[in-house]
Amino acid sequence: MLQKYGAGPDQIDGMNTDRLREAFMVEGMFTPGRIGFAYTHFDRMIVGGAVPTDSVLGFGDGADVGTETFFEAREMGVANLGGAGWIEVDGARYALANRDVLYIGRGSGAVTMGSDDPAAPAWFYMNSVPAGADIPTRLIPRAEAKVLEMGAAEKSNMRSLAMYIHPEVAPSCLxxxxxxxxxxxxxxxxxxxxxxxRRMEAYCYFQMAPEDRVMHFMGRPDNTRHLVVQSGDIVMSPAWSIHMGAGTGPYGFVWGMTGENQAYTDVDPVQISELR
Structure with a gap:
């Protein structure tokens, strides 16, 4: 379990590239045959990655989060960004195809993960946050996500946004x-x-060619910085920071949020002309 303490907006002026990446990025989470987590101090979200190959991977102990079990006071979303795989929770096995998401509720026990084909393994990306309600574990297939079409071609920002863990699709606590x-x-x-x-956000960029990168912009609107990310990199966006990116080739990203509410529209837009 890595620890990520982040930084405040008054600290980024003194950060070079390496320090900025250390504070706001998580790298190397998707290693074949391994599972890893990073505990962030942005609303105590945990991000993680697991790529099961020849052996099953699993977790469930709560030592790193100060509880008897991992899910004693937490919930989790798991998105499969790779080949077909499965996740077993409390004896129930869920098959996850590419772009399926599993919600794991508070109070769950040990979790095990595997791939259908070790040569084309699943890439399980995890977001876990503190929870104050017991909501049943549920599989959300790609076909059940609510998709919104946004942007405009003339602005080079047309995109589809698929909601999985969301009050309009599958409920959670936070x-x-x-x-x-x-x-x-x-x-x-x-x-x-x-x-x-009132909310923080994590971006996990994926589905990028090895030579491509996304330029992710962050910081206060009048004091921005950028991070150069590759496929599998995770960016932590605190509540005080903007978050937007531009890629040199095709890409997608998983967004995860937590905070005071689940109101997706509770945002304060920033005009492009105001950025510096």
């Missing part, structure tokens, strides 16, 4: 989770940029 895909020929995501002071 976690929101979904997947966004820019349209062919569009490079920009999350336009216009915005702040949501």
């Amino acid at each position: 976690l929101l989770m979904g997947i966004t895909d820019p349209a062919r020929g569009s490079i920009w995501n999350t336009m216009p940029p915005h702040l949501h002071e």
